[in-house]
Amino acid sequence: MKSESNPAIDLHAHVIIAQSEAIARSGSGWARANEIAAIAAGRDSTDHNRSLMATVYRTKFAELDERLRAMDAMGMDIQAVSPAPIYNYWADRELAAKIVASTNQGMAALCARHPDRLVGMGMLSMQHPDLAVEQLEHAVRALGLKGAIVSTSVNDRELADPKYDPLWRTAEELGAVIFMHPAGCNIGARLSAYYLSNLIGNPADTTIAIAHLIFAGVLDRFPRLKLCAAHGGGYFPFYVSRFDHGWTVRPEAHTCREAPSRYLRRIWFDSLVYSPEQLELLVRRAGASQVVIGTDYPFDMGVEDPLERLNAASGLSAEERSAIRGDNAARLLKLNA
Numbered sequence: 001m002k003s004e005s006n007p008a009i010d011l012h013a014h015v016i017i018a019q020s021e022a023i024a025r026s027g028s029g030w031a032r033a034n035e036i037a038a039i040a041a042g043r044d045s046t047d048h049n050r051s052l053m054a055t056v057y058r059t060k061f062a063e064l065d066e067r068l069r070a071m072d073a074m075g076m077d078i079q080a081v082s083p084a085p086i087y088n089y090w091a092d093r094e095l096a097a098k099i100v101a102s103t104n105q106g107m108a109a110l111c112a113r114h115p116d117r118l119v120g121m122g123m124l125s126m127q128h129p130d131l132a133v134e135q136l137e138h139a140v141r142a143l144g145l146k147g148a149i150v151s152t153s154v155n156d157r158e159l160a161d162p163k164y165d166p167l168w169r170t171a172e173e174l175g176a177v178i179f180m181h182p183a184g185c186n187i188g189a190r191l192s193a194y195y196l197s198n199l200i201g202n203p204a205d206t207t208i209a210i211a212h213l214i215f216a217g218v219l220d221r222f223p224r225l226k227l228c229a230a231h232g233g234g235y236f237p238f239y240v241s242r243f244d245h246g247w248t249v250r251p252e253a254h255t256c257r258e259a260p261s262r263y264l265r266r267i268w269f270d271s272l273v274y275s276p277e278q279l280e281l282l283v284r285r286a287g288a289s290q291v292v293i294g295t296d297y298p299f300d301m302g303v304e305d306p307l308e309r310l311n312a313a314s315g316l317s318a319e320e321r322s323a324i325r326g327d328n329a330a331r332l333l334k335l336n337a
Helices: 018-025 031-040 041-060 064-075 091-114 129-141 162-174 201-215 240-249 258-268 276-286 306-311 318-332
Strands: 009-015 080-082 119-120 147-150 179-180 226-229 267-270
Touching: 009 318, 018 091, 031 064, 031 080, 064 162, 080 091, 080 147, 080 179, 091 119, 091 129, 091 240, 129 147, 129 162, 147 258, 179 201, 201 226, 201 240, 201 258, 240 258, 258 267, 267 276, 276 306, 306 318
Parallel strands: 009 080, 080 119, 147 179, 179 226, 226 267
Antiparallel strands: none
């Protein structure tokens, strides 16, 4: 049952659209992309993830009633669901268009089944920047989605590449949320053991992406861009003083208008930092207005008790907890209307 006031909103939860997955699997690059990902993650992690996907995850992705029960158990009134971070950036233009069209239509159809509990985020063919602009416009204007999920880089291209400026301009005009979520890290074999590909790699990749966006001036050129970074923004908010120092003393890093820490107030971050102490530090650095709930449902690196962890952050005021619980996400997603 949805709360009458201040509904709890999860901005980080995932869906797999079976039809679009089948389209992607038909492409010749699917097997190679998965092979590369398996090498990066390591054999033990890959085998365990495949087992989870075939058992625990698959049911949670497929069964809407199970998702709603999980939301109720977590105290979440609303989920902003986004496609699982399997981006298929290897696909050529024709195949990419089919994958994204199927994904975004599937997301809209899913949310239409429970519009009081679910709002949707789409996917974009970021390897084809001009196509991504068209897809974002269609997702928001025609399908009613709230924005799109993107990875922290696109093959060998940074999100700060000027080729994406038309996309960020369009996102500003639409008021669309860009939810940045990593899909691994290309540091190499040093991360292939102990699930370091995720434990270190994912937050490291997010940190690199945020740094590029700030130092390249993307947030200067597009100050109204609604960028939300998964997993608390990686390491960036927690080590931002080093970026500030470099901006001060290094001419090649003095490229953005303000010190990097000032941009934390223009990025949103999910609360998936695990401990109340870490959440309090994130709030001190970025401000309570910039933090939203994230569970990473249904993955095992997510949490099932987000509100308990929020309430355990004793250093936060009642007003700050209320903002993080749902007020911030409601404004970000334009749900108040």
